[in-house]
Amino acid sequence: MSEEVYPINIWINEERFEKVRVAGLAELTKDVLAGLKVIQVPASVAEKDALLSKFPKAKCDTATTKTIELLPREVKDQLLDLALEQRNVNVAGLFLEKLEAKK
Amino acid sequence: MVDNALSPHGGKIVERVVPTPAEKLRGLTQVPIRGPQARECLGIAYGFFSPLEGFLTAADVDSVVKNMTLASGYVWSIPLVFDLSEGQIKEMGIKEGGKLLLTYQDQPFATLDVEEIFSYDKELMAKNVYGTTDPKHPGVKRTQAYQDKFVGGKVTIVNPPVINPPFDGFWFPPKAQRELFAQRGWKKVVAHQTRNVPHAGHEWLMKGAWFAANADAILVNPVIGEKRPGDYIDEAILLSHDILRKAGYFREDIHTTSLLLWDMRYAGPREAVFHAIVRKNLGCTHHMFGRDHAGVGTYYDTYAAHRIFNELPDLGIYPVKTLEWWYCPVCAGIAYEEQCAHKQEAQRFSGSLIRSIIEDGVKPPRLIFRPEVFDLVMESAEKYGHGSPFVNEAYLKRPDPVMTIPAMQL
Ligand SMILES: [Zn+2]
Numbered sequence: 001m002s003e004e005v006y007p008i009n010i011w012i013n014e015e016r017f018e019k020v021r022v023a024g025l026a027e028l029t030k031d032v033l034a035g036l037k038v039i040q041v042p043a044s045v046a047e048k049d050a051l052l053s054k055f056p057k058a059k060c061d062t063a064t065t066k067t068i069e070l071l072p073r074e075v076k077d078q079l080l081d082l083a084l085e086q087r088n089v090n091v092a093g094l095f096l097e098k099l100e101a102k103k
Numbered sequence: 104m105v106d107n108a109l110s111p112h113g114g115k116i117v118e119r120v121v122p123t124p125a126e127k128l129r130g131l132t133q134v135p136i137r138g139p140q141a142r143e144c145l146g147i148a149y150g151f152f153s154p155l156e157g158f159l160t161a162a163d164v165d166s167v168v169k170n171m172t173l174a175s176g177y178v179w180s181i182p183l184v185f186d187l188s189e190g191q192i193k194e195m196g197i198k199e200g201g202k203l204l205l206t207y208q209d210q211p212f213a214t215l216d217v218e219e220i221f222s223y224d225k226e227l228m229a230k231n232v233y234g235t236t237d238p239k240h241p242g243v244k245r246t247q248a249y250q251d252k253f254v255g256g257k258v259t260i261v262n263p264p265v266i267n268p269p270f271d272g273f274w275f276p277p278k279a280q281r282e283l284f285a286q287r288g289w290k291k292v293v294a295h296q297t298r299n300v301p302h303a304g305h306e307w308l309m310k311g312a313w314f315a316a317n318a319d320a321i322l323v324n325p326v327i328g329e330k331r332p333g334d335y336i337d338e339a340i341l342l343s344h345d346i347l348r349k350a351g352y353f354r355e356d357i358h359t360t361s362l363l364l365w366d367m368r369y370a371g372p373r374e375a376v377f378h379a380i381v382r383k384n385l386g387c388t389h390h391m392f393g394r395d396h397a398g399v400g401t402y403y404d405t406y407a408a409h410r411i412f413n414e415l416p417d418l419g420i421y422p423v424k425t426l427e428w429w430y431c432p433v434c435a436g437i438a439y440e441e442q443c444a445h446k447q448e449a450q451r452f453s454g455s456l457i458r459s460i461i462e463d464g465v466k467p468p469r470l471i472f473r474p475e476v477f478d479l480v481m482e483s484a485e486k487y488g489h490g491s492p493f494v495n496e497a498y499l500k501r502p503d504p505v506m507t508i509p510a511m512q513l
Contacts, residue, residue: 009459011460011465013465013467013468014468015466016465031432032450032456033450033451033452033456033467033468034303034450034470034471035468035470036460036467036468073462073463076463
C-alpha cells in the first residue's frame with residue numbers, strides 16, 4: 001500500500017513568490033485565486049499525527065481534502081522558510097526534528 | 104397585508120423608549136435578562152421590528168409558525184418570544200395583567216407588560232421555522248432551550264443604554280436611519296446583510312446589486328449579536344465595511360454602514376424574510392440575497408432564500424437575487440456567474456480559503472482582498488480580538504461590548 005500524503009497549504013502572495021522563484025520552487029506553486037498561489041508541503045501519516053498532537057488546534061479532514069488546516073501561522077512561516085532554505089518542499093520531517101531539538 | 108415601499112412594515116415605526124424615573128419602577132417584579140433578550144428588547148422598542156410592540160402573544164406565535172404572518176395578517180417569519188419556567192412564574196408571582204421590570208447588567212432596563220402567559224409546542228415551532236427538528240441546527244437548539252412558558256406583551260425601554268465605541272458610530276435605529284437617507288437625498292437604497300469581512304466577491308455583490316436596483320445607495324447592515332467560535336469578530340466586520348468607503352472603493356455619497364443587533368437564527372429562507380422586513384423598516388427599498396442566505400450546514404437549498412419571495416405578497420422591499428461573483432482568469436477580472444461562460448476556469452471565493460489566508464497573515468492580491476481591509480482586520484485583531492480576527496474563547500467571555508446600561512438606583 002502506498003503511503004498516504006497529507007498536504008499543508010502555504011499561501012504565496014507576490015512578495016513570497018519572488019523568494020519561491022529564487023529558490024527554484026516556482027513550478028511547484030499552483031494558482032488559487034487571482035494570482036494568489038499555493039505551495040504544498042507534504043506530510044506522511046506519522047508526520048501528520050505528530051503535527052496534530054503538537055498543535056492540537058490543527059485539523060485534518062482525512063476523508064475529503066486530506067489537507068492539514070489551522071496550523072499556527074508561525075509553523076507555516078517556518079515551513080516556508082525551511083523549504084526556501086532547502087530548495088525543497090519535503091520539509092515536514094525536518095521541521096519536526098528541529099522542534100524536537102529545541103526542547 | 105402590505106404597505107407601500109418606503110413605509111415601515113405595519114405602517115408606522117414603533118417607538119417605545121420612555122426614560123422613566125426610578126420611583127415609577129420601584130416595586131415592579133424584577134426579571135434579569137441575558138444579552139439576546141436585551142438585544143430583542145432594543146429591536147422592538149426602537150422600531151427595527153415594527154410592527155411588533157413587544158414579545159409575541161399566543162395568537163401571533165401560532166400564526167407566525169403556521170402562516171408566516173402575525174395574527175393581524177402582516178408577514179412575519181420568526182417568532183420573538185420571552186420565555187420563563189413555570190417555577191419562575193410561580194416563585195415571582197407573575198400574573199397576567201402585571202408588569203415586569205427587566206434588568207440587564209444588574210440595572211433596570213425595560214418593562215414588559217404581562218398580557219398573556221402561555222405555552223407552545225416547541226417541536227412544531229422548530230419544524231416550521233427551521234424546516235428541521237435536528238438539535239444540531241443552532242436555531243432549533245435555541246428553540247429547544249426555551250423554558251416552558253412564554254410571556255407575551257408590550258416592551259418599553261425605561262433606561263436607554265449607552266452604545267459604546269466603536270459601535271456607537273453605527274447605531275442608526277429606523278428613525279435616525281431614515282433621516283440620514285432623507286438628508287442625503289437617497290430614495291432607493293439597497294441593503295446588504297452580512298456577518299463577514301468583505302472580500303472582492305462581497306464588494307462586487309454590492310456593486311452589482313446597486314446597478315441591478317438602479318439604487319441611489321447601499322446600506323451595509325451587519326448583524327451584531329451572539330457569536331460562535333471562528334466567526335469574524337464584530338468590530339472587524341463593521342470597521343472593514345466602513346473602510347471600503349473610506350478608502351474609496353465606494354463613493355461617500357452612495358454607501359453607508361450601520362448595525363443591526365440580532366442573534367442569527369440561521370433560519371435560511373424564513374430569516375431572509377425577516378431581514379427584508381427589518382431593512383424595510385430602516386428605509387431600504389431593495390435587499391440583496393446571495394447564495395445560502397442565512398443558512399447553516401446543508402439544511403437549506405442554496406437558493407431557497409430566493410424562492411421564498413415568490414410565495415409571499417409584495418413586502419414593499421424588492422429582493423435583489425444574486426448568483427456568484429468569481430475571479431475568472433480568462434476574463435482577467437472579477438466576473439459574474441450569469442455573464443461569464445468560463446465556469447471551468449473560474450476561481451471561486453471560498454470562505455475557508457480567505458479565512459486561511461487571513462489566519463496566516465498573508466496579504467492577498469488587492470484584486471481579491473483590499474489591502475486597507477486586510478490591514479484593518481489585523482489591527483482589529485490586536486485591538487479587539489485578543490490577537491485574532493476570529494472569535495476565540497477570550498472574546499466570547501468579554502462582557503457585552505455594544506451597550507452599557509447606565510446605573511440606576513431603585
Ligand atoms: Zn470569464
